[in-house]
Amino acid sequence: MIDIKHLSKSFNDQKVLDDISLHVNAGEIFAIVGHSGAGKSTLLRCINGLERFSDGDLMVLDKEVKTLNERGLNELRSQIGMIFQNFSLLNQKNVYENIALPMKVWGYSKEAIQKRVDELLNLVGLESKKFVYPKELSGGQKQRVAIARALTLNPKILLSDEATSALDPNTTKSILELLQEINIKLGVTIIIVTHEMDVVKRVASRALLLEDGKVIGLGRIEDLFLRPDEKMMRFLGEDEELPAEGVNIRLFFPSNVSYQPIVTQMARELNINFNIVWGKLEKLNDHVVGSLVINVDEEASLKITDYLHEKTEVIWEAL
Template structure:
């Protein structure tokens, strides 16, 4: 488990982290989301001790990172793998040599390095690329090599700093699938720094949204896309702004279903006249998830709420005053 309590970090007079509190459970894929300058990469680097912090406490599997000596930090980092946006491969080394490099640094015997390297090449789908050099690989293949290298010392945690932002959408999806497979097969906790909500939807179980060094949301990703759309504003801008007309009541409704939208059932089954004020659905883990705001005449409010009460997939709330 990663436990972060009251973490503060400044560069000179500029605060970067302002009392961050986050808990990441073992085996989760957890997103740290925010625009450039939100503090997410700094927070990630605090987790593996590449950055110090000014105040607070950060524990990884019971180890207080802030109290580790330089020697203990080096040993600690064996348990924390890290991959970066631009791969950071050694161009003069072969793929095999790149993957084996951390093991060589820690004195692992050559035969064990070779066996582990072959195992990891198979895992990331590059079993036939061991003898080539990075310049002969595509961007997606280079990132697969970087992932394999990060796994050489059997870490329990994998940190990903904008690991897909330099890749095209199709390759991004393949890398995210690889990360999901690694998480599922090896039980590794994965922390993903990203500015892209599409990455969060595709791979993360939980996420924290950072805005100017503060956490404005931390929790379940599905809940974020359902009933907490306003929390997305630091990342994607204002998501909605509306006022119900006089004589109307507005409702926020949300769903996560496999097929038909709640709006379709509402139109067919409620007998209520309504208009859609704001909203939309998006794909989340093979389901359609999202939220809408609908406005109905006040005299039909009871009928609409009666429909909601009988509809098992409906999550809803009345927006008093018609604003949100």
């Protein structure tokens, strides 16, 4: 669906995207994550041809973007919807007119436009706001209008640039649920650019982590967050203070074992005590995963690692 190979881009002398390679599969919700200035929006703008790049290849919907002329780019963009943090609605037009705009530009008949807008108003749950102007809508409702507008031409891809960053947590949740529904019901591939880890964990199946234009992580959400490597830990700001005495063991609980009472059972069966240093359970997409750091003496650590190996599916590492 989207295939990026060794893409680099500079503004003047500043390299803002540095050797990015990535594949987005049809039908997935993929996240591009990074702190401010990491290059997320620039990468998104390269994908829909709004930004040219200096090196590398970028295939979107079987088209090499850098070879497209203006007409080719317009056609490509008609298959890619986009939503933004600030909604980008036209304030002097009502909800109906805002959603109808792309179809009007492409010359569709009035009947076709009416039918499609009504379908989309139903999808985003705003039938009652059809003739209302943006200033009378809440932030969440404005984003729903923007989502409907982005879907007007039946795009295969939806690009979301910080679409929930200006919304409160409950509204964010409802907009993310709507995006998931669109992904599943309409089969639209969604790329979410965000600096909010909660957004990523809630809806994305895979993510690209960007830092200063470079890829510092790429993979399944469960792998990235359950077993973060050093770069990922720094990225998440999760520095750990570990006891200097004894042995520290980190236990990873994949989703298939995260609800099992493994730790207490192990303590009882081995008849050992340990200190819990740090731990968390997290909901990633639809899975609950967890990690726990325990501190034990040398002798107990051998018993524990043998037990974990023989009797459980828990993954562990000594720190």
